[in-house]
Amino acid sequence: MEATSDVDVVVIGGGPVGENAADRAARTGLSVALVEAELVGGECSYWACLPSKTLLRPGAALAAAAAVPGLADQVEGMSVDTGAVLAWRDRTTHGWDDSGQVEWLDSVGITLVRGHGRLAGERLVEVEPPDDPSREQSGPRTLRARHAVVLATGSVPVLPDVPGLAAADPWSSREATGADAVPESLVIVGGGVVGTEMATAYADLGARVTLLARGGLLSGAEPFAGQAVEAELRRLGVDVRLGVAARSVERRAADGPVTVHHGAAAGDAGADASVTAAQLLVATGRVPRTADLGVESVGLDPGRPLTVDDTMAVVGLRDRSATPWLYACGDVAGRSHTTHQGKYQARVAGDVIAARFGDPAREGAPTHGDAPPDPARDPRPWSRYTASADGAAAPQVAFTRPQVAWVGLTEKAARKQGLSVRSVRQSLGDLAGATVTAPEYHGTAQLVIDTHRRVVVGATFVGPEAGELLHAATIAVVGQVPLDRLWHAVPAYPTLSEVWLRFLEAYGW
Numbered sequence: 001m002e003a004t005s006d007v008d009v010v011v012i013g014g015g016p017v018g019e020n021a022a023d024r025a026a027r028t029g030l031s032v033a034l035v036e037a038e039l040v041g042g043e044c045s046y047w048a049c050l051p052s053k054t055l056l057r058p059g060a061a062l063a064a065a066a067a068v069p070g071l072a073d074q075v076e077g078m079s080v081d082t083g084a085v086l087a088w089r090d091r092t093t094h095g096w097d098d099s100g101q102v103e104w105l106d107s108v109g110i111t112l113v114r115g116h117g118r119l120a121g122e123r124l125v126e127v128e129p130p131d132d133p134s135r136e137q138s139g140p141r142t143l144r145a146r147h148a149v150v151l152a153t154g155s156v157p158v159l160p161d162v163p164g165l166a167a168a169d170p171w172s173s174r175e176a177t178g179a180d181a182v183p184e185s186l187v188i189v190g191g192g193v194v195g196t197e198m199a200t201a202y203a204d205l206g207a208r209v210t211l212l213a214r215g216g217l218l219s220g221a222e223p224f225a226g227q228a229v230e231a232e233l234r235r236l237g238v239d240v241r242l243g244v245a246a247r248s249v250e251r252r253a254a255d256g257p258v259t260v261h262h263g264a265a266a267g268d269a270g271a272d273a274s275v276t277a278a279q280l281l282v283a284t285g286r287v288p289r290t291a292d293l294g295v296e297s298v299g300l301d302p303g304r305p306l307t308v309d310d311t312m313a314v315v316g317l318r319d320r321s322a323t324p325w326l327y328a329c330g331d332v333a334g335r336s337h338t339t340h341q342g343k344y345q346a347r348v349a350g351d352v353i354a355a356r357f358g359d360p361a362r363e364g365a366p367t368h369g370d371a372p373p374d375p376a377r378d379p380r381p382w383s384r385y386t387a388s389a390d391g392a393a394a395p396q397v398a399f400t401r402p403q404v405a406w407v408g409l410t411e412k413a414a415r416k417q418g419l420s421v422r423s424v425r426q427s428l429g430d431l432a433g434a435t436v437t438a439p440e441y442h443g444t445a446q447l448v449i450d451t452h453r454r455v456v457v458g459a460t461f462v463g464p465e466a467g468e469l470l471h472a473a474t475i476a477v478v479g480q481v482p483l484d485r486l487w488h489a490v491p492a493y494p495t496l497s498e499v500w501l502r503f504l505e506a507y508g509w
């Protein structure tokens with residue numbers, strides 16, 4: 001095995017984002033090496049999106065059946081078969097085996113280098129062989145990139161500085177999505193997307209769940225969304241405690257129960273209540289994985305978020321070269337923590353690299369037909385080389401019950417940006433589409449409208465399968481479609497999309 005290898009592009013991190021950046025660049029004939037320390041497919045495939053959604057699906061399917069006359073009586077009293085669900089989760093994650101993903105890399109001509117990658121200066125990456133002896137080093141120790149290096153190393157969970165917490169060896173989302181048994185009881189710290197999704201899944205799987213949140217639930221979304229999820233979690237039997245902070249944690253034996261003492265989140269007063277459970281999950285957010293990545297070798301601060309421009313080029317390097325060579329996308333870039341938005345950034349970074357260094361005329365190249373970005377000038381917003389949607393139009397779905405789907409700005413965020421906005425809120429349950437879905441369908445949707453430009457800048461849908469309603473809103477926000485034109489986008493009868501007509505009627509069109 002050669003010690004040093006020259007390639008056109010090196011991608012560090014083989015999650016969904018690194019894979020996409022590598023693929024886009026490789027399609028223009030560039031040679032690409034992908035460095036991966038664990039499993040190709042990343043957090044999303046093995047410990048995040050896919051296993052979590054598998055754990056959530058059976059409870060959602062049961063609830064959907066229970067809401068439909070003719071089925072409700074049949075499923076009453078039924079519970080989820082935990083063993084079957086965990087076995088399905090194991091199939092979804094391919095038993096934590098990445099050989100399928102590795103085959104794909106081979107098929108598209110991307111070279112996999114297993115090991116921990118670190119920058120060692122400009123366009124230079126050193127790879128430390130993996131600890132796991134079953135996963136042997138499959139490539140060179142040093143990679144010299146002729147053109148570009150892409151950082152796609154994802155993020156790591158945050159462990160708050162609470163006395164006794166680290167010593168209690170709590171679960172992170174990895175253990176929660178990868179568990180091989182359901183604990184009798186679970187206390188969750190954190191009321192964000194992981195906290196609410198896992199509270200739903202574990203309640204469905206039969207655990208007694210307590211959820212501790214500093215504020216309300218899903219604070220990144222409109223407040224009414226978190227309130228709907230809170231109500232449903234309580235209905236499921238989850239003990240939801242809002243406005244509280246963990247003050248200390250005790251666990252006497254490694255496999256023994258764990259007690260979380262908590263008090264009011266506002267102020268520093270001590271603990272006034274506690275909860276004891278068989279297991280503890282900490283879900284208090286994630287930070288970009290920039291520690292132990294060698295970023296100090298190019299003048300950046302390890303452990304701190306990276307700053308990228310809209311072409312996903314990292315800014316603030318010690319030595320500025322005429323053409324940017326270092327890019328970052330996905331969780332590590334810190335702009336968004338979702339797979340779809342990270343992959344969007346990867347398409348941008350991959351296409352920028354391909355346009356700057358690859359052969360755009362090559363068959364299968366994605367980049368012909370648009371002017372390549374000029375590194376000396378600001379990139380043109382909304383071109384294929386610019387991740388313009390990140391700030392203005394990023395969608396997200398929390399697969400809670402009810403689902404919460406949102407895109408763009410909340411009303412509060414829009415006002416904070418100085419926009420003059422008006423929100424219109426509609427009940428989904430009143431629509432004909434709801435009546436034929438389930439007689440007791442409950443749901444709410446809201447548009448945030450920029451009253452000067454008369455365009456939609458944000459949208460939220462809360463209800464069963466609300467995620468499927470989101471994309472029309474994403475198109476309206478990205479396209480900045482004027483309300484006058486939206487009026488001509490006629491929703492089919494009887495679908496839930498008729499809420500768009502109700503929005504326009506309520507706004508006063």
Ligand SMILES: Cc1cc2nc3c(=O)[nH]c(=O)nc-3n(C[C@H](O)[C@H](O)[C@H](O)COP(=O)(O)OP(=O)(O)OC[C@H]3O[C@@H](n4cnc5c(N)ncnc54)[C@H](O)[C@@H]3O)c2cc1C
Pocket residue numbers: 012013014015016017018035036037038039040041042043044045047048049050052053115116117118152153154155173177194289292293329330331332336337338339340341342
């Ligand atoms: C429980 C949970 C559920 C989620 N559900 C969803 C969902 O339903 N939908 C959604 O859109 N998003 C979801 N997310 C977010 C989603 O998982 C992330 O946004 C996504 O994984 C980011 O992709 P990435 O490629 O940037 O990082 P990752 O998926 O984390 O991949 C990074 C890869 O880089 C590797 N790596 C790191 N450092 C190095 C190094 N120095 N050298 C070599 N390799 C390295 C890692 O081993 C990993 O394979 C969820 C997150 C969690 C925690």
Ligand SMILES: NC(=O)c1ccc[n+]([C@@H]2O[C@H](COP(=O)([O-])OP(=O)(O)OC[C@H]3O[C@@H](n4cnc5c(N)ncnc54)[C@H](O)[C@@H]3O)[C@@H](O)[C@H]2O)c1
Pocket residue numbers: 160161189190191192193194195197213214215218219245246283284285286336337338396397398399
């Ligand atoms: N369906 C999806 O798209 C999906 C699912 C799961 C996770 N994710 C992504 O993964 C990332 C991580 O999820 P997450 O839920 O851990 O983060 P989050 O940012 O969504 O929520 C973290 C929560 O923890 C709270 N918190 C922070 N510090 C705390 C402390 N010291 N004590 C108590 N509470 C504290 C915050 O107030 C917040 O409510 C998110 O950015 C999310 O977008 C996405």
